[in-house]
Amino acid sequence: MLFYFIRRLGLSVIVVVLAVTILNVMLHLVPGDPAVMILGPRATPELIAKTREAMGLDRSFPMQMAIFFGNVLRGDLGRDVFTDRSVTTIVMEQLPYTLMLITASIAWAAALGIPLGCYSALHRNTWLDKITGVLSVSTISIPSFVMALYALLAFAVGLKWFPAVGAGEGFADSFHHLVLPAFAVGISWVGYLARIVRASMLEVLGETHVRMARAFGLRERKIVVAYALRIAVLPAVTLIGAGVAYLLSAAVFAEVIFARPGIGALIVKAVDSRNYPIVLGCVLVTTGIIVVATLISDLVNAWLDPRVRENL
Numbered sequence: 001m002l003f004y005f006i007r008r009l010g011l012s013v014i015v016v017v018l019a020v021t022i023l024n025v026m027l028h029l030v031p032g033d034p035a036v037m038i039l040g041p042r043a044t045p046e047l048i049a050k051t052r053e054a055m056g057l058d059r060s061f062p063m064q065m066a067i068f069f070g071n072v073l074r075g076d077l078g079r080d081v082f083t084d085r086s087v088t089t090i091v092m093e094q095l096p097y098t099l100m101l102i103t104a105s106i107a108w109a110a111a112l113g114i115p116l117g118c119y120s121a122l123h124r125n126t127w128l129d130k131i132t133g134v135l136s137v138s139t140i141s142i143p144s145f146v147m148a149l150y151a152l153l154a155f156a157v158g159l160k161w162f163p164a165v166g167a168g169e170g171f172a173d174s175f176h177h178l179v180l181p182a183f184a185v186g187i188s189w190v191g192y193l194a195r196i197v198r199a200s201m202l203e204v205l206g207e208t209h210v211r212m213a214r215a216f217g218l219r220e221r222k223i224v225v226a227y228a229l230r231i232a233v234l235p236a237v238t239l240i241g242a243g244v245a246y247l248l249s250a251a252v253f254a255e256v257i258f259a260r261p262g263i264g265a266l267i268v269k270a271v272d273s274r275n276y277p278i279v280l281g282c283v284l285v286t287t288g289i290i291v292v293a294t295l296i297s298d299l300v301n302a303w304l305d306p307r308v309r310e311n312l
Contacts, residue, residue: 012291019287020280021065028061054081057276068280077284078277087281091263095285097167098262101254102247104178105186106240113190114236117197118229124202132198136191145253148184152257155180165259181254185247192243193236200232241297245290 035051036043043051052058056067071078077087116136120129156164168177204210205228213223252264259265263282270278 009295012295015291016284016287017069020068020284023283024065024068024276024280025061051081072284077281080278081275082273087277090278091266091281091285094261094263094266097260098248098251098255098264099289100174100178101181101185101251101260101262102244104182105247105250106189106243108182109186109189110193110236110240113193114197114233116190117194117236118201118224118232120194120198121201121205121232122224132194136194139187139191140195142188144185144188144250145257147187148181148254148257151180151184167260177258177260181251181258181260184257185250185254189243189247192239196235196239197232200235201228204228204232237297237300241294241300244293248286248290 035048035057039047039051049058056064059067068078075088077091079085080087080090116132120132123129152164155161162180163177166177168174210223210227213227214220248264251262252268254260255262255265256268263286267279267282267286269275270282
């Protein structure tokens with residue numbers, strides 16, 4: 001396990017470096033000079049040159065990336081070009097809101113989708129299984145931003161059950177503001193998890209160890225929970241770990257539509273203003289979140305399935 005963890009950690013570092021470098025290349029390909037966008041079209045060439053020098057844009061691209069990663073090793077993500085505040089401080093102020101949103105989204109989706117998939121597998125080809133299948137496909141096909149808009153119009157504007165914008169203050173108020181964004185982001189994952197657990201559960205129920213457990217007269221509930229579901233849930237755990245990237249992208253729409261603070265809304269504003277330090281800092285943090293989530297899902301799989309540990 002230790003060797004596996006070290007190997008995955010090394011690969012994670014490579015992924016983060018490549019992701020940030022590729023994004024920086026894409027930012028440089030976008031038309032327009034960031035210094036001009038910051039200063040305005042009436043800025044003098046001398047002032048533009050000084051601003052470019054302060055932002056490090058006068059150096060070559062490899063030098064810019066070397067300086068950036070060197071600063072990252074010291075815990076410095078740079079300075080915001082508009083407010084001169086630390087990028088680390090700005091990102092860490094917004095990060096808890098995004099983490100709260102994606103955690104709540106996947107938590108309620110898993111709490112509903114996994115039991116639903118398990119129940120469908122145990123009652124295969126019944127009318128309830130067919131209804132579950134239709135609902136699963138329907139939720140998968142609805143984009144998160146469309147669901148966010150309809151949820152906002154129906155439950156916030158129409159019924160006025162939930163607040164329309166903001167993140168709230170205090171635990172109860174924050175939870176009340178979180179319900180609609182978490183619903184919009186997580187709704188499609190109910191269908192994903194239900195379908196993948198159903199398919200995996202049907203496969204596991206036909207394996208030898210499950211048939212042997214039934215032959216020895218074990219209770220059906222124990223067979224399902226301890227012998228079948230523990231293995232059938234592994235693809236769902238992998239899907240959740242790999243799907244954090246999708247959740248983060250869906251959180252961007254939710255944060256913009258519901259006017260919530262968070263990394264997604266911060267990235268949108270930074271890209272629009274060509275605020276390179278903020279964009280790179282946000283991408284570095286979000287890539288790190290994705291890598292850590294994938295690593296955790298792999299470790300959970302290894303803990304649930306001894307066969308995975310043997311192959312490490």
